[in-house]
Amino acid sequence: MEYQHGTLFGYEVREYLLEKFGHQCAYCGGASGDPVLNVDHVIPRTRGGSDRVSNLVVVCRTCNEAKGNRMPAEWLGALQASARPLDRIRAQRFPEALKRLSQPLRDAAAVNTVRWVIVDRLQHLGLPLERGSGGRTKRNRAGQGYPKKHWIDAACTGASGDRVRLEPAMRVLQIAATGHGTRRRCGTDPYGFPVRHAPAAKSYQGFRTGDLVRARIPRGKYAGTHVGRIAIRHRPSFRLNGFDVHPKHLQLLQRSDGYAYSWG
Numbered sequence: 001m002e003y004q005h006g007t008l009f010g011y012e013v014r015e016y017l018l019e020k021f022g023h024q025c026a027y028c029g030g031a032s033g034d035p036v037l038n039v040d041h042v043i044p045r046t047r048g049g050s051d052r053v054s055n056l057v058v059v060c061r062t063c064n065e066a067k068g069n070r071m072p073a074e075w076l077g078a079l080q081a082s083a084r085p086l087d088r089i090r091a092q093r094f095p096e097a098l099k100r101l102s103q104p105l106r107d108a109a110a111v112n113t114v115r116w117v118i119v120d121r122l123q124h125l126g127l128p129l130e131r132g133s134g135g136r137t138k139r140n141r142a143g144q145g146y147p148k149k150h151w152i153d154a155a156c157t158g159a160s161g162d163r164v165r166l167e168p169a170m171r172v173l174q175i176a177a178t179g180h181g182t183r184r185r186c187g188t189d190p191y192g193f194p195v196r197h198a199p200a201a202k203s204y205q206g207f208r209t210g211d212l213v214r215a216r217i218p219r220g221k222y223a224g225t226h227v228g229r230i231a232i233r234h235r236p237s238f239r240l241n242g243f244d245v246h247p248k249h250l251q252l253l254q255r256s257d258g259y260a261y262s263w264g
């Protein structure tokens, strides 16, 4: 009950509506030039309209005030009678906005059916578990004055996410999944004809594609020290950072494990 009617509830509904209407005024589509978005009751509360999401739209402040206390049919009639360019746009868009009221977010519906299964499975692992919602994360982050970044959102998730200490000097270990290559044994041209076959061996002179290496190149155009991940060929010429390098100049720093690591 507290969750459904507490301060968080309004936050969640607003996020849902912003997503549903594409962060745009549902009445004018941004034509008014007013960047402030409000939640509007299509059937006004004073005239029997409910707080259910099927009665709520995201609209700019200008449109919100222009519609005022009118019922949908009254507002549409006034718009159709008006010659103002902004009202012509509104009159054209309004029936579409009404149609979308009862349409649920398809993605949200799909996620809802699986998320409790995930929670249930995780609970069986017996590890400390905390759940959070997108709206709560945003409120936690905004309440502490942190900028929008995925890693900051990750830190601000859940019940403990409203007291997170972040210093500007902190660095983030970024891990990107790079995979272990492809199982395809035969490459094709744009028309689907076979043009090359992958060798059975995945390594050459002890190196594999994706290995992190340091190259010390004594002379030539690319003389110097380079660090990066290599793509091997089955001859002594590998690709590193966009140029070719002989494996004899390479020192293995980290074996490819399907992930790329970097400090951000």
Ligand SMILES: [Zn+2]
Residues within 6 Å of the ligand: 025, 026, 027, 028, 029, 030, 031, 032, 059, 060, 061, 062, 063, 064
């Ligand atoms: Zn508007």
